[in-house]
Amino acid sequence: MKNQAVERNFTTTLLAVATLSILPILPVDGHAFESMQMGDWEVQFTGNIDGFLTNTECDAGAGPVAGGLACGSNGVDRDVGNIRTGLLPSWFSFNAKQETDNFSTEIMIGFQPGIDGGNQGGITGSPLDGGLGLNSENLRQVFVQFGSDWGKIKIGRDLGLFGSDAILSDMTLLGVGTVSDLTAGGGNTSLGRIGVGYMYADWKGQIQYSSPNWNGFSFNLALVDPWGLVNLSGLSLDAGTFAQQGDTYGIEGKVGYEFKGPEAEDLSGKIWASFINQSLDSATFGSEDATGFDIGAKVGIAGFEVVAYYYDGEGIGTADFLFDAVDLAGNARDSDGGYIQATYAIPGPGTKVGVSFGESNLDLGPADLASSALVKTNESIVFGVYHPLTESLNLVFEYTNTESTAHNGNQAEESSIAIGAIIFY
């Protein structure tokens, strides 16, 4: 039965590839939305819409990988087909900016709908949607930002600082990347390289200061809404069982240097480092600190671009901040990871081809057994082709292989093919 399903999915994929391959490959003119002047305010509507056909083969191996991100980590062999959203949810942002007397004020409100049926407000969907399975959506971004020569202050909900440049540099941002058991059913997003190379920066309530740009140098510092522990693996404490106190704040910071030449082919690049810290106070288990740092670099010249990234942390968990961060005795677990990525944009058609490899590791805590099924490593390799059909519209093809390995040796493997399109407007 499984072989038949695989064959059927493969045939579907081939049909999709064939359909897209007959589309014209030469760039044509694309037209972007323009802005509007409303009194003193310049108003813009921006965002993207994307959709992908995915075929995901989930191999469970000998047993489950608790907290593993390769589809099949739950111990169930299956093949999943979807017409779904990629790593980028579709996006609709309203942005308005006012500049008077060297003082700028800006507001941004964005909501993110998925195209597949899912849990309302969540990121996950159901593999087989029933009738009235409405699509999922959420509101990730809402903030006001104001400032002048001295920098800018942002108040609201926006992308966190720690790990932000890692995801923004990830080529799968235009595609799908890892699907996982979590999002195999579709919904609002896939994982890309989240948890298989970097921690998700996520969207957080925050008060952030951004420095001016001094010839490419800048820094940011943010006070962040306190977050609670999440038990993704079933082998960790969560905010409730940890009896986590909420009377603290997170703090995140980032420093970076960026430059680019006047021409697209010129040498350009960016180096950044960031950190995150939040105290974990428990009435039952005492106190732990969740602290992480990362460093990354991106260099491009003549169409080539290389990204290298590394992070390390204690008590920050894996995949997302505070996911499986403490063992059942309330001890912080260590984690690290990183990824490397190389892309090349072919002159002329501008088609970008890329390959990336990355992994995220989670160590055992002092109270964990050596035979624990807790995930030890999530790793993936991604091959991607991103073709700009117009200035705004990109066709995407990706192959992603993800493996999850538990501390007890259990393994799961996910092979996923994604083909689709993304448009920025």
Add this chain to the structure above:
Amino acid sequence: MKPYGNHNGESERDGRTPSWWRAVVVSSLLVATAVLYSGAVDARSKDTIWEGDDQSVALAPQDEPDAPPNEHPVTLQPQEIESMLSGLRFRHADQEEDTPPVAVFNKEQVKVLGDALAKGLSRATPSQDVTFSVVGAHRLAPGAFALRNRLTAGRAFFRDGQLNVIFGDIQSPYRKKNIYGRLEEDFYPRNYGSRAPSETEGSLLVASTGASLRDEPGGRREDWIVFAASGASEAATSAPRETEPVKSEQRHMPATTAGFEPAPAPRDSAKTHPAAAPGAGALPDIEQRLETLKRLREKDLISEQVYREKVDEVLKDL
């Protein structure tokens, strides 16, 4: 206190054996740091005068190695450059000649460039031009509700007592993409123009008062405008004008140029042009004479050399 736990409370890193890709990541980071450092040194050597959001004014080598040396450094007043630039008009190549031309720069761009170009020209060497790349919102049509962001780029230099501006882009496409909630430039290569004749890509400058398109043996350059010395000389007074309107404008300068004071006139090396504002009524006469000379040159009734000599004679009367 931990109620249970097997030893010292430290997480075990036994599973963290070094792997080949970590070595690659660290090596890549080191290489990237070195490359970016060298790039940063190179970028700094370009001597940036002003930087804005995807915009810049910088000193750069002349685009042709054998180009005649510029008369740099030179002191021009920001207000005079503003006056020159604000009168610049263009129309698209596919438009009829009776189509009203539109302004090349908006008001904010004129203010920024007035300051930054004056500062750049006062610091440039004879082998350097001042390149600029500015982005601004322009109405889709006069009085229109909708705006569009457009990119204008070129180079400026002072020679033969004239301010030369060559355009590579005039209101070319420019926009930002929303990528994961970040509005980032959808990069368009900058074209800073060239002394060598090049294709004008859809936009043609229109000569304005006190300025003319450059005539070359191969024909008129639609991308190269020359501002007569009258503008420069009027502006080249060594003492900044302290008038209320100027102060008012400076208060509204964007952050990166606010507070910029025009460079004092160089005492020895800089070429300065004595203040000799034309008297009332002199300018129209000079314009007429210049236009006559231009017509004669266009009809090939006088040579390029004679044309330039005569133009110089006329301009000396200013």
